[in-house]
Amino acid sequence: MVSKCGLRDLPRNSVEKIAASFRDPSGFVFRRGGILYRQVNQVFSDNYRLLIDSGLHADLTERGALIQHEEVQAPPAEKARAFKVIRPRELAFISYPYEWCFSQLQDAALLTLDIQETALRRGMSLKDATAFNIQFENGRPIHIDTLSFEAADSGPPWLAYRQFCQHFLAPLALMAWRDPRLGRMLALHLDGIPLDLCCQLLPHRAFWHFHRWIHLWLHNVGQKRIRHSKALRAPASLQQRLALVDSLRSAVTSLQHRRVSSHWSQYESARPSYLAEARLSKESIVSEMIASAPNGLLWDLGCNTGVFSRIAASHRAQAVAIDYDHDCIETLYRQIRKEPNTSILPLIIDTTNPSSALGWAGTERMSLRERGPAATVLALAIVHHWAFGNNLPLPDICRFLASCTDHLIIEFVPKHDPMSQLLLASRQDIFPDYSPHHFEQAMLEHFELCRSVALPGSERVLYHFRLRRGSQPATVTRQE
Amino acid sequence: MFDMLLLAGRPFPMHFLFAYIDPGSGSIFVQAVIGGILASIYAIKIYWQKLKSGLHGFKMRFKGSPKK
Numbered sequence: 087m088v089s090k091c092g093l094r095d096l097p098r099n100s101v102e103k104i105a106a107s108f109r110d111p112s113g114f115v116f117r118r119g120g121i122l123y124r125q126v127n128q129v130f131s132d133n134y135r136l137l138i139d140s141g142l143h144a145d146l147t148e149r150g151a152l153i154q155h156e157e158v159q160a161p162p163a164e165k166a167r168a169f170k171v172i173r174p175r176e177l178a179f180i181s182y183p184y185e186w187c188f189s190q191l192q193d194a195a196l197l198t199l200d201i202q203e204t205a206l207r208r209g210m211s212l213k214d215a216t217a218f219n220i221q222f223e224n225g226r227p228i229h230i231d232t233l234s235f236e237a238a239d240s241g242p243p244w245l246a247y248r249q250f251c252q253h254f255l256a257p258l259a260l261m262a263w264r265d266p267r268l269g270r271m272l273a274l275h276l277d278g279i280p281l282d283l284c285c286q287l288l289p290h291r292a293f294w295h296f297h298r299w300i301h302l303w304l305h306n307v308g309q310k311r312i313r314h315s316k317a318l319r320a321p322a323s324l325q326q327r328l329a330l331v332d333s334l335r336s337a338v339t340s341l342q343h344r345r346v347s348s349h350w351s352q353y354e355s356a357r358p359s360y361l362a363e364a365r366l367s368k369e370s371i372v373s374e375m376i377a378s379a380p381n382g383l384l385w386d387l388g389c390n391t392g393v394f395s396r397i398a399a400s401h402r403a404q405a406v407a408i409d410y411d412h413d414c415i416e417t418l419y420r421q422i423r424k425e426p427n428t429s430i431l432p433l434i435i436d437t438t439n440p441s442s443a444l445g446w447a448g449t450e451r452m453s454l455r456e457r458g459p460a461a462t463v464l465a466l467a468i469v470h471h472w473a474f475g476n477n478l479p480l481p482d483i484c485r486f487l488a489s490c491t492d493h494l495i496i497e498f499v500p501k502h503d504p505m506s507q508l509l510l511a512s513r514q515d516i517f518p519d520y521s522p523h524h525f526e527q528a529m530l531e532h533f534e535l536c537r538s539v540a541l542p543g544s545e546r547v548l549y550h551f552r553l554r555r556g557s558q559p560a561t562v563t564r565q566e
Numbered sequence: 567m568f569d570m571l572l573l574a575g576r577p578f579p580m581h582f583l584f585a586y587i588d589p590g591s592g593s594i595f596v597q598a599v600i601g602g603i604l605a606s607i608y609a610i611k612i613y614w615q616k617l618k619s620g621l622h623g624f625k626m627r628f629k630g631s632p633k634k
Contacts, residue, residue: 110586214587243601245585248593300600308599309592326601329608333600 101163105449106218112233115174116163124155124232125162126170133210133236134170142208142235151201153177153230174232178383178404182451183217183253184273185433185441187416188261188343190227191269193423194220195254195338197227202244203331206324211238215250217272218451225419225428243322243330248309251301252278255337259302260284262341263292266412269434276445281306297337343416364543369397371539372466372495375550376401378536379493382461387437388468392418392430398464399429406460410436437468438476455489463491467546470499473520474509480519480528488532494551498525502545522547530554 100118107115112130116123126134137143146152155174162168183191194217202212212234219231244250253272256279260268264287271279285306293299376384376398386395389407391414398405407430409415415432422428435441440454465487472478487494499506501520526549529535533551540547 112586213585242589242594243597245589245594246587247597248590249587251593300596300604304600305593305596308596309590312592312595322597322601323605325608326605329604330597330601332608332611333604 103163105447106445106451108446110214110231110233114163118160118163121160122174122176123158123160123163124172124174125164125168126172126233127164127167128169129167130233131169134233136210136237137232137235140208140210142205142210143232145204145208146201146229150226151197151204151229153228153232155232172232174230177221177223177228177230179406179431180452180457181222181406181431181433182273182441183220183257184270185435186222186269187412187419187432187434188258188266188269189416189419189423190222190432191217191254191258191261192338192341192343194227195250195258196335197229198250198254199331199335199338201229203328205235206238206327206331209238210235211244211327212246215244215246215253217253217278222431225422225425225430238324238327240321243327247330248305249278250334251281251305254278255298255301255334256281256284258338258341259292259298260287262343263288266343266416269412273441273444276451281309295337295340297333298340301334301337364541367542368466368497368548369393371541371548372464373397373401375495375537375548376462376464378550379462379495383458384462384464385458385460385490386464386466388465388471389418389432390414392421392432394464394466395430395432398462405430407432408435408437410434410438438472438478458490460491462493462495463487464495466495466497466548467499467505469496469525470503470506470509470520473517474506474513477516480525481531484528484532488553492553493536494529494533494549494553496529496549496551497541498522498547498549500545 102117104115104117104122111127112133113124113126116125143152147154153174155172158171158173160171160173162171183194186194197220198212198215202215205211213236214231214234219229219234220227221230222228252275257269257272260271260279268287275283281302285303288302293303372394381401384398384405386392386398386405386407389395389409390411392407395405395407395418407415407418409432412434415434418430418432422430422432435454441451443449443453443456444451469480469483472483473480487496500522501507501510501515501517526535529549529551532554534554536550536552538547538549
């Protein structure tokens with residue numbers, strides 16, 4: 087992994103091997119003294135030289151398709167196997183395929199195919215095609231594994247063909263033909279969705295496309311029939327390899343996500359709880375509060391279509407826009423990928439059930455909290471959803487937020503607010519402790535108040551809290 | 567139909583594949599079966615694109631020539 091996520095204060099010379107980097111014998115990623123390195127093993131030396139000498143590395147990094155690195159003289163983590171140590175450029179935040187919307191996964195698939203085509207034309211090939219090798223930076227996908235390349239030999243068209251179909255094509259087909267929320271299945275199947283499961287779930291009309299039929303249906307039949315045969319080495323020409331990439335590209339681009347109009351994606355435009363003036367005022371206050379918080383990673387919890395993430399991005403290096411609604415994230419991603427430079431990373435995460443640690447020994451893929459803490463968290467108009475929609479007590483909400491960040495900008499929506507009343511309309515009010523007073527008391531257990539502002543035209547209040555460092559709770563003074 | 571495709575496949579020498587991920591025997595066999603078909607489609611596509619761009623260039627030259 088190439089990320090600053092989960093960075094802890096480590097002793098200067100201690101070596102921490104990154105838990106996700108164990109499958110490929112070509113090398114691994116480790117951290118020493120807080121700096122991220124990748125060890126290239128002897129076994130990969132020929133392929134590494136070919137990657138550099140063929141010009142493939144320079145070509146891909148110049149296009150922004152592959153992460154840049156520099157060769158360094160740092161001591162390797164495992165000297166006996168080491169060939170070189172490289173220092174990859176670190177990303178601000180690592181995301182996972184099960185947190186992406188349809189278009190993010192589709193763009194990641196197309197980048198993988200573009201890289202494979204470029205590699206083939208330079209005598210190399212991708213030896214794996216896992217979606218975990220792709221990350222998002224500046225609104226665009228980027229491949230982060232420098233050791234994924236090998237010399238294209240006389241074997242079959244693509245050894246990573248099955249992996250590509252399971253990691254990209256199968257989930258994309260399910261998202262396009264059934265429901266975009268099925269992208270979450272990638273959290274259950276970390277090595278991609280099995281093709282037999284995919285084919286069972288897809289409607290028959292999904293296979294009425296020649297390339298989809300080949301790579302999903304025929305591929306699945308082939309897997310079932312040729313299960314016990316020894317591995318086969320079919321001599322493939324460059325033309326056949328390029329043809330396979332072209333066919334996969336046709337299958338990927340044939341899939342479209344059409345519905346981008348969920349209740350929540352329309353929420354900003356049809357929101358009845360704000361007048362135009364109040365909305366402008368809220369944007370202005372939030373902007374001031376963000377400006378007064380320290381620079382760094384910002385999480386926008388319940389970002390909707392990212393209005394406040396955009397404000398945050400104008401102040402920050404990286405804003406991670408988090409919402410559980412697929413269509414909100416899809417809408418935001420489609421907007422930001424048109425922009426030349428953006429620092430917003432939209433992700434589908436349910437804040438009441440955030441991504442947990444997954445994979446081997448429960449450490450391979452980091453939980454959301456392990457990828458923190460964020461320098462600042464925005465939690466605007468979400469507390470009432472947590473409290474009334476999920477029965478979350480205020481002290482629990484505050485404890486969770488305190489574990490995520492040092493600076494918290496939060497909007498409290500009182501019980502009399504029309505949106506709170508909407509949530510309570512069909513249920514019993516079992517929340518006697520949901521009040522501004524209890525909220526402030528719960529917050530002050532963990533945070534100290536920097537500033538609070540009542541939003542004009544409503545009873546809502548915006549707060550800026552800073553994580554408390556072992557002092558007693560302070561009294562709240564509100565700026566009207 | 568799938569059995570026919572199997573028969574249409576060429577006999578492949580057996581080797582151990584030096585891949586760190588399991589490419590899947592069935593997946594490799596499917597690639598071998600479809601390889602020729604896809605390569606033919608790809609070749610036609612490339613030549614069609616070349617023909618189209620050639621025709622387009624000819625058309626533009628014809629349009630761009632001064633009227634007498």
